[in-house]
Amino acid sequence: TINVLEQEGMTLSLGRKYAVNANFFNNGLHSPETCWLWGAFLTDGSASQRGRIRWMVKYADYQWLERLKRALESTHPVSLGTKSPRGNSFHQADLNVVCTQLWKTMCELLRKESCAPGFSPSHKCKYVRLPALDLPVDQHYNALLRGVFEGDGSLVAHKRHATMSLEFASSNRGFVSDVRDVINKHALSGVQKELYGSLIDYKLPDGKSFHSLRFYDREVLMDICDWLYPAEMHECSTLMMPRKFKRVRFFQDVFSACSKPNVGRISSKSDRHVLMDQMIKDENTEQARLLLDLVKQACDYW
Secondary structure (H helix, E strand, C coil), X not given: XXXXXXHCCXXXXXXXXXXXXXXXXXCXXXXXXXXXXXXXXXXXXXXXXXXXXXXXEEHHHHHHHHHHHHXXXXXXXXXXXXXXXXXXXXXXXXXXXXXXXXXXXXXXXXHHHECCCCCCHHHHHHHECCCCCCCCHHHHHXXXXXXXXXXXXXXEEECCCCEEEXXXXXXXXXXXXXXXXXXXXXXXXXXXXXCCCEEEEEEXXXXXXXEEEEECCHHXXXXXXXXXXXXXXXXXXXXXXXHHHHHHHHHHHHHHHXXXXXXXXXXXXXXXXXXXXXXXXXXXXXXXXXXXXXXXXXXXXX
């Protein structure tokens, strides 16, 4: 069995019964699949333990781990459990891929993209930067940034100011700066006169730094969402996180419904109210209701 797997680019970890495509990153970031998984790894992944690549997320995103696992052709299980940091318990999903060859390849890629000498996998978050992709950027950069967004990004409704933002967060200022540059060049066509995206620096009580990249403009938000999740993507697409895909699609539908009659797909205000009620019914969460209310306030026609 081991010989057959090795011939097909698969390996069995010594002493274990699980398989994985150990050659997945042998050619670098050469496809949407490798770019998407790399973005997810840079944000939510870990390689600090020798021979082990790990993703740990909240339970609601366990399907994302299943998709990462499928991309790696891995048979490693996604385990579910409970974590209690500072006494606050929450359910989590955990994917541990044990394969020394794959781990070494990914660490070499990390060192290649690192901007600091003496880099080690345990300090990935502090030093790593976005890679410069040489292949077709339209398909590759949006897959890379989709993985980054699903790991450390969010679409946020701000009740106090009645606004929304698309955000990326990191302890590495250079990393979020790279994200801003890529989005302005590729998602926003690079023709705007100004550089979109506000970089905000925070100092935490423990002395550590935290950096947030935020986009507020409505049209910019729509352009970024359309770029990250193209129209041809659907709920069964493999290279995406179902929860964030659903949230982005909800946001797009609400904005489309709230558009002025000459550009929107719903012509009358009464029809828009019917659609709004249906959206609330389909997406029956407090965040969805808040998002819906803010979109109504943000649209000039409303």
